Amino acid sequence: MPTYVNPDKCDGCRGLARTACMYICPNDLMKYDADLGKVFSKEHGMAFNQEPDLCWECFSCVKACPTGAIVMRGYADVVPLGATLTPLRATDSIMWTAKYRDGQTKRFKFPIRTTPWGSINPFKDFPEPSPADLKKETLYGEPKWLMVDQLPTLKK
Amino acid sequence: MVQPEIETVETDVLVLGGGMAGCGAAYEAAYWAKTKGLKVAIVEKAAIERSGAVAMGLSAINLYLGMRWNQNKPEDFVHYVRQDLMGLSREDLVYDIARHVDSSVHLFEEWGLPIFKNADGTYKREGRWQIMIHGESYKPIVAEAAKTAVGDGNVYERIFAARLLLDAKDPSKIAGAVGFSVRENKIYVFKAKAVIVTAGGATGVFRPHSHGEGLGRIWYAPWNTGSAYSMMIQAGAKMTQMEHRLVVARFKDGYGPVGMWFLLFKAVLKNAKGELVEQKWADLLKEWEPYGSGKPIPTPLRNHQMMADFRAGGAPFYLMTDEAMQRMFQEAGNDPKKIREIEADAWEDFLDMTMSQALIWASDNIDPAKAPTEVVLTEPYLMGSHASGTGAWVSGPEDIAPKEYFWGYNRMTTIKGLFAAGDGVGGSAHKFSSGSHVEGRLAGKAAVAYILDNGATPTVDEGQIQAIKAELWKPFENYEKGKSGSTKDDINPNYLFPKMALHRLQKIMDEYAGGQGSQYITTEHMLQKGLDRLKVFKEDLQKQAARDLHDLLRCWEVWDRTWCAEAHMRHMLFRPETRWPGYYYRADYPTLDDKNWKVFVNSRYDASKGEWQLEKVPFLTNVS
Numbered sequence: 001m002p003t004y005v006n007p008d009k010c011d012g013c014r015g016l017a018r019t020a021c022m023y024i025c026p027n028d029l030m031k032y033d034a035d036l037g038k039v040f041s042k043e044h045g046m047a048f049n050q051e052p053d054l055c056w057e058c059f060s061c062v063k064a065c066p067t068g069a070i071v072m073r074g075y076a077d078v079v080p081l082g083a084t085l086t087p088l089r090a091t092d093s094i095m096w097t098a099k100y101r102d103g104q105t106k107r108f109k110f111p112i113r114t115t116p117w118g119s120i121n122p123f124k125d126f127p128e129p130s131p132a133d134l135k136k137e138t139l140y141g142e143p144k145w146l147m148v149d150q151l152p153t154l155k156k
Numbered sequence: 157m158v159q160p161e162i163e164t165v166e167t168d169v170l171v172l173g174g175g176m177a178g179c180g181a182a183y184e185a186a187y188w189a190k191t192k193g194l195k196v197a198i199v200e201k202a203a204i205e206r207s208g209a210v211a212m213g214l215s216a217i218n219l220y221l222g223m224r225w226n227q228n229k230p231e232d233f234v235h236y237v238r239q240d241l242m243g244l245s246r247e248d249l250v251y252d253i254a255r256h257v258d259s260s261v262h263l264f265e266e267w268g269l270p271i272f273k274n275a276d277g278t279y280k281r282e283g284r285w286q287i288m289i290h291g292e293s294y295k296p297i298v299a300e301a302a303k304t305a306v307g308d309g310n311v312y313e314r315i316f317a318a319r320l321l322l323d324a325k326d327p328s329k330i331a332g333a334v335g336f337s338v339r340e341n342k343i344y345v346f347k348a349k350a351v352i353v354t355a356g357g358a359t360g361v362f363r364p365h366s367h368g369e370g371l372g373r374i375w376y377a378p379w380n381t382g383s384a385y386s387m388m389i390q391a392g393a394k395m396t397q398m399e400h401r402l403v404v405a406r407f408k409d410g411y412g413p414v415g416m417w418f419l420l421f422k423a424v425l426k427n428a429k430g431e432l433v434e435q436k437w438a439d440l441l442k443e444w445e446p447y448g449s450g451k452p453i454p455t456p457l458r459n460h461q462m463m464a465d466f467r468a469g470g471a472p473f474y475l476m477t478d479e480a481m482q483r484m485f486q487e488a489g490n491d492p493k494k495i496r497e498i499e500a501d502a503w504e505d506f507l508d509m510t511m512s513q514a515l516i517w518a519s520d521n522i523d524p525a526k527a528p529t530e531v532v533l534t535e536p537y538l539m540g541s542h543a544s545g546t547g548a549w550v551s552g553p554e555d556i557a558p559k560e561y562f563w564g565y566n567r568m569t570t571i572k573g574l575f576a577a578g579d580g581v582g583g584s585a586h587k588f589s590s591g592s593h594v595e596g597r598l599a600g601k602a603a604v605a606y607i608l609d610n611g612a613t614p615t616v617d618e619g620q621i622q623a624i625k626a627e628l629w630k631p632f633e634n635y636e637k638g639k640s641g642s643t644k645d646d647i648n649p650n651y652l653f654p655k656m657a658l659h660r661l662q663k664i665m666d667e668y669a670g671g672q673g674s675q676y677i678t679t680e681h682m683l684q685k686g687l688d689r690l691k692v693f694k695e696d697l698q699k700q701a702a703r704d705l706h707d708l709l710r711c712w713e714v715w716d717r718t719w720c721a722e723a724h725m726r727h728m729l730f731r732p733e734t735r736w737p738g739y740y741y742r743a744d745y746p747t748l749d750d751k752n753w754k755v756f757v758n759s760r761y762d763a764s765k766g767e768w769q770l771e772k773v774p775f776l777t778n779v780s
Contacts, residue, residue, distance in 0.1 A: 026202045026211040027379045054372040057512040058212035077368030083518035094292050096507045100518045112293040115268030122305040129191045134605045139597050140187040145259035147224035152255045153555050
């Protein structure tokens with residue numbers, strides 16, 4: 001289901017450092033157009049999906065949009081109209097609402113992360129690397145991070 | 157036409173691609189680089205936070221041994237892969253990934269990835285190798301670790317890596333890469349002592365089931381356009397198993413995953429008459445010994461049974477989600493709270509990674525607890541990290557690899573200083589997300605070791621840079637020169653746009669190279685004809701046109717897929733047997749020939765002559 005942008009909600013991420021959907025789309029589909037708002041009598045620019053037939057429905061832009069302006073509409077050549085699937089992503093969980101074509105609704109909430117965003121200290125509690133260790137088969141932090149006594153090998 | 161500015165970046169280690177393997181490579185290289193203050197840079201055509209095949213998340217990690225709980229040994233995994241891939245894989249590489257993979261998974265959990273747990277604290281398994289995760293933010297978490305490790309100034313996003321550079325003084329050595337920005341008129345020249353190719357495998361080489369707005373709704377990420385293979389082929393690296401595609405059974409139209417349903421929910425596949433496909437066609441497996449009687453049944457043989465039943469009138473096929481869920485509800489004593497948990501697990505499997513499947517259920521008014529869902533076979537893919545052995549021929553680890561498979565540095569290709577990981581490494585499928593990350597780490601460490609032993613600054617030929625620049629920008633020139641030839645942009649005799657080029661490539665491959673429209677069947681004559689058509693197609697690709705940077709990106713993605721298509725056809729032509737029925741059939745050689753063809757097919761493209769050389773390479777292993 002390719003994304004489309006609701007012109008009543010998109011404000012072109014004005015005041016922000018970058019257009020969220022354009023920054024995040026893995027397939028370079030979402031595009032900011034400074035003049036697009038004029039069509040809807042708005043002074044700000046807006047975003048649109050420039051190539052819906054190469055959209056993978058990954059929802060990255062939907063989750064990232066600060067105004068909730070991006071929506072999925074099922075592929076017109078494949079999917080019956082009328083259903084919606086809407087995520088609401090917080091810092092530690094995500095809520096999904098599926099609204100069926102026949103009107104029934106299902107809602108699910110799942111955790112997404114157990115630590116604060118930006119908290120990763122990549123090489124925590126591990127000594128500085130030594131050139132001698134470069135010749136060994138062990139990776140950073142092994143065997144500690146394997147949680148076994150030693151890295152397995154084969155008897156040749 | 158605006159000429160691009162050229163920006164030169166000098167680094168020690170250069171990682172091309174920011175998916176799981178790229179993040180692993182950047183992370184590990186950054187650690188070892190500290191020994192000598194080396195610089196590590198990572199280049200990605202999108203934003204690393206949501207790039208690669210795991211961009212939207214995953215509901216399972218498909219490779220975790222659980223060595224700390226004595227659940228599996230690396231040898232066990234090699235035996236499984238040997239069976240599923242019909243005997244042929246680089247078992248030194250597979251063993252190496254298996255013995256290291258748990259450390260990456262433990263790091264993911266430490267960084268904040270929520271993993272399902274059993275009451276005793278062990279990870280909840282979906283199958284023998286798979287564990288369940290709440291993986292919506294899997295990629296953003298792994299990306300955060302990689303970006304923090306290399307430092308902000310060394311992350312290059314929205315840059316499409318297009319060409320590898322060989323050293324001007326010693327062309328057996330790598331010297332860097334050239335790419336272009338998809339946001340501004342700028343070409344980047346990266347000079348590096350070691351390069352790690354972790355870019356994507358190839359989707360979109362074959363025509364998918366939907367051709368209209370649903371063209372992008374394929375099983376695997378459509379932004380994986382085969383640039384890992386294309387860049388290395390053009391640079392002259394030796395490639396292996398480029399004939400080994402994969403085809404998977406997935407929920408129809410949404411392409412939702414079936415693994416959890418089969419493995420954890422014990423759902424079964426039935427045909428339209430209610431017959432169990434696997435049982436009905438059990439005898440077919442006897443034609444594919446020794447793999448036919450092994451367990452589990454290899455994926456291509458399960459496809460083979462479905463295809464046989466399709467021809468016998470058994471379609472449509474259904475995964476009996478309703479039977480499985482009702483049985484689980486009963487086993488839970490119909491406790492409403494437990495029913496709710498089972499339902500949440502069923503839906504999360506899609507909402508973490510294939511949301512479109514959930515929307516299709518909602519659109520078709522299907523409640524998976526009450527009705528089954530159709531299953532079909534996909535079009536073919538070339539995914540070295542998933543279940544096809546496509547990729548570069550690389551050195552194995554010193555302590556495991558047969559001596560013929562070892563040349564100094566783990567995961568180094570046949571070009572000195574050029575490493576690969578993930579989709580980029582051939583002969584070692586079934587890495588999936590965690591195995592790709594850990595293979596990136598293996599390559600990252602080895603790249604630093606290589607630089608410390610062979611630290612000469614690379615030499616780049618300025619003339620070559622200018623030639624690449626002119627070539628990369630040609631689609632803009634084609635458009636400017638040709639556009640006055642027609643009153644409408646998209647119908648013009650002077651050029652073609654990349655979307656039509658993509659359709660043309662997919663048509664050739666579907667019809668001649670055993671796509672799903674041809675029931676996966678091809679022959680020597682068909683492949684020869686396909687290669688003839690591809691030759692003319694490549695001439696026309698010189699006339700691709702771009703109006704903006706987005707078009708330019710698409711033009712070069714079509715080229716990447718075309719290189720993959722050519723390698724794929726040449727390799728299939730070279731292997732006169734049907735090794736993976738259910739993936740493709742050589743109708744002129746319809747049986748498996750272990751006696752003569754349990755060997756690798758390797759190829760090398762010589763750019764100076766425009767010629768391909770293919771060879772048989774013996775299968776060797778130290779794993780009993």
